[in-house]
Amino acid sequence: MRNIKARVIYNNRVSAGFYGMSIRSAYLAENTRPGQFFEVKCPDGSGTFLRRPLGAHRIHKDGVEMLYEVVGKGTAALSGMKAGQELDIIGPLGNGFKIDRTKDKNSEAILVAGGIGVAPLVALAEALAARKERKIQVFIGAKTKSHILCEKEFKKFGCEARVSTEDGSKGTKGFITEKMDVYLSAKRYPLNAKIYACGPDGMLKAVAGIAEKYGMQCQISMEERMACGVGVCLGCPVKTKGALGYKMVCKDGPVFDTREIAW
Ligand SMILES: Cc1cc2nc3c(=O)[nH]c(=O)nc-3n(C[C@H](O)[C@H](O)[C@H](O)COP(=O)(O)OP(=O)(O)OC[C@H]3O[C@@H](n4cnc5c(N)ncnc54)[C@H](O)[C@@H]3O)c2cc1C
Ligand code: FES
Known part of the structure; x- marks a missing residue:
């Protein structure tokens, strides 16, 4: 995980209220796995203090792409970013999906x-x-x-x-x-x-x-409101069945086996 300043390659509206932002970063392209996420700093003037968590939507050869819905101040400010601007981003974070190997052609x-x-x-x-x-x-x-x-x-x-x-x-x-x-x-x-x-x-x-x-x-x-994104602030608990009773979505997840969760 690193804190990176990455150039925006494009930030396109894909449908009403939804945007796809691609950024250039060889480090993120090489190190991000499906299911991991990033903590993104919203641009100055957005009136947001905390970073916003966004998942990896595509992992390209030269960078990564995020697909996001505009729901509040932070995502509205992100939607105004243009190609060539710099995005302050921390990642990759979290565990990602586990993909097992199989030889069963019917799986x-x-x-x-x-x-x-x-x-x-x-x-x-x-x-x-x-x-x-x-x-x-x-x-x-x-x-x-x-x-x-x-x-x-x-x-x-x-x-x-x-x-x-x-x-x-x-x-x-x-x-x-x-x-x-x-x-x-x-x-x-x-x-x-x-x-x-x-x-x-x-x-x-x-x-x-x-x-x-x-x-x-x-x-x-899973999604929870997040602050630190790295398991320090204890701000994103999810109730689990284990002895501890809680896990942190940012550090222990965001991907969980459903059998772990105390619904
Ligand atoms: C691990 C993770 C991955 C995520 N990946 C994506 C993604 O790929 N694309 C995407 O569009 N969104 C994603 N989200 C949700 C995204 O982080 C929030 O929509 C965003 O932080 C909202 O910021 P805002 O300033 O625009 O809205 P705010 O002004 O902070 O909030 C606006 C509304 O959105 C709700 N909200 C804010 N944060 C969350 C949250 N984390 N979960 C659920 N509701 C929330 C608030 O309750 C409020 O109703 C992800 C969240 C997590 C935890
Ligand atoms: S956001 Fe701080 S512990 Fe998860």
Whole structure:
């Protein structure tokens, strides 16, 4: 982990309220794994004191890319940054997703994204696709059609992508967890599949329940408000089943096995 000043290569609006920012850093390109995140300093004048955590969305040859939703002061200020400006960034942070090797040609990776939770799963899909070991099934859920992101990227990596929206404006109407449950219930078990998910807490809890129902291993990337980002301030606890009772999302996560979490 390093504190770096990296040049912005582009910072494009990808959909209403969503931006993709790519920065140049050989160090981050070489050292970042899918599921890890960065603590980003918002530009001067943003009125923010704390850095903002953003996940690795793509890991390129010459740098990394973040995909973010404008939800407040910090992300609004980031959205105004232009190519060539300098971004103060600390990373990579956290543990990232674990990817097991497999020789089973029928094994699957089930990726489940809720809203902007799609961001880190694109980097994961790219890494999984590069291994050519598992079929990749992606389930993308969001409130409306305009909140559905990255479907094309997933397809480019050879993933099968399914979509649902809460208002029915794209894909099936309803929660993406329902669609995932229907897909899994039609499979023969035991299925050699791993689930990876990122999204709002309610969705993650539902995914964990489905994983438990089918006896499948499931990793989730969790979000908490963060300050230090490195396990010092104890500001991002998540309740776990272990003896300590709590772990820090920034240092022990953000990726956890769902069996660890005390929901
Ligand atoms: C490990 C990690 C990875 C993340 N990756 C991404 C990413 O790839 N893309 C992305 O768009 N966002 C990501 N987030 C969430 C992102 O950090 C927040 O949206 C951001 O900090 C908001 O800053 P702000 O100043 O714009 O909003 P603020 O003014 O700070 O808050 C605006 C609203 O957003 C909510 N909020 C703020 N921070 C969080 C948080 N950490 N989790 C949930 N709600 C929050 C607040 O409760 C409030 O309602 C990630 C968070 C974590 C912990
Ligand atoms: S943000 Fe400080 S301990 Fe996690």
